[in-house]
């Protein structure tokens with residue numbers, strides 16, 4: 001079985017159940033696998049032939065340890081979790097978008113959430129306390145978690161969100177699901193919601209009764225599923241690009257907390273050759289600044305139109321530095337990074353639409369801006385399309401809006417009833433709901 005160590009260096013090694021259910025190590029560090037995770041040479045030579053769930057199952061068995069679960073069971077889990085299309089769209093000559101937003105919440109976070117939802121219930125063994133996933137959300141993550149865990153037996157999800165601070169569509173996503181999803185509308189800010197959740201994890205009474213866990217973006221269980229499609233993409237592109245083009249391929253990941261691009265580093269560790277990996281950020285440019293100056297200077301986030309990437313202190317840097325070293329020179333060997341303003345983002349959305357009729361939503365557009373630097377050198381590029389344009393309609397230039405088709409999963413929500421419990425911003429109110 002795989003074991004995990006903490007980047008903090010002071011926590012004991014953890015098994016898979018501890019690493020996933022705990023999320024954050026007791027020393028405040030993040031978990032990484034202890035043992036070798038490289039795939040065998042047979043796999044590396046022939047993975048191009050595999051379909052997505054089979055690839056995901058084989059990578060899972062290797063990562064978590066072959067003795068954790070039989071491959072056939074991984075296959076079933078992966079077929080169930082990844083039951084939506086994953087198109088590679090050619091926008092222009094040798095310039096592609098990998099559309100990762102055709103899952104139920106219309107953003108790439110479905111990959112991590114749907115996988116975790118099926119993994120978590122298997123981790124408890126003799127623990128008879130009900131599994132309670134507790135999440136504070138400012139919008140996007142909550143929707144993916146709620147939809148990922150919807151209807152999963154023996155798990156309940158409680159989502160806290162700040163009243164009046166999420167969009168109408170996001171609120172619908174959080175509150176209209178029912179079943180095992182419970183939503184608490186907190187009279188406070190996102191930070192208040194997060195503080196309440198943190199308090200719950202430390203509360204002895206709650207922990208006696210419930211097996212509390214979180215599914216947040218630092219969880220090691222979310223990173224692996226975000227590496228599967230790097231493999232799948234490289235495999236599919238061998239059928240489309242000639243070997244010379246393939247050897248110059250650049251993958252661009254619109255980045256915030258750097259969990260998504262860490263999936264690419266994970267794929268590389270497991271043996272995948274990715275010629276060039278690029279992180280694209282908005283005005284929250286901590287990473288490109290670090291690459292350029294050698295100084296790592298996290299700072300408060302600034303608000304942009306690509307708001308899921310508004311992160312000034314990316315939580316996965318800890319893992320990144322641990323693997324790549326903390327010197328900019330060392331990191332530059334593996335990753336490049338660029339930052340773009342909202343004005344540039346709006347411009348490129350119009351420009352690409354006028355040229356190709358393809359609509360880039362703001363996060364993907366930031367990625368496209370970085371891709372253009374490589375396209376100018378004649379290199380093929382793939383930008384990760386992280387969200388469906390319908391999800392960010394209000395920040396897409398007006399001229400493009402009529403061309404945005406509704407996402408089927410989002411339109412299914414329209415007109416549904418919102419169900420939530422309003423609570424004041426105080427801990428005993430949360431405690432009462434959880435113990436009811």
Ligand SMILES: *Cc1c(COP(=O)(O)O)cnc(C)c1O
Pocket residue numbers: 107108109140217254255256257258259260261308309363386387
């Ligand atoms: C979460 C998110 C990102 C950023 O991903 P990280 O793993 O935080 O780097 C980019 N785009 C969208 C739409 C997202 O929801």
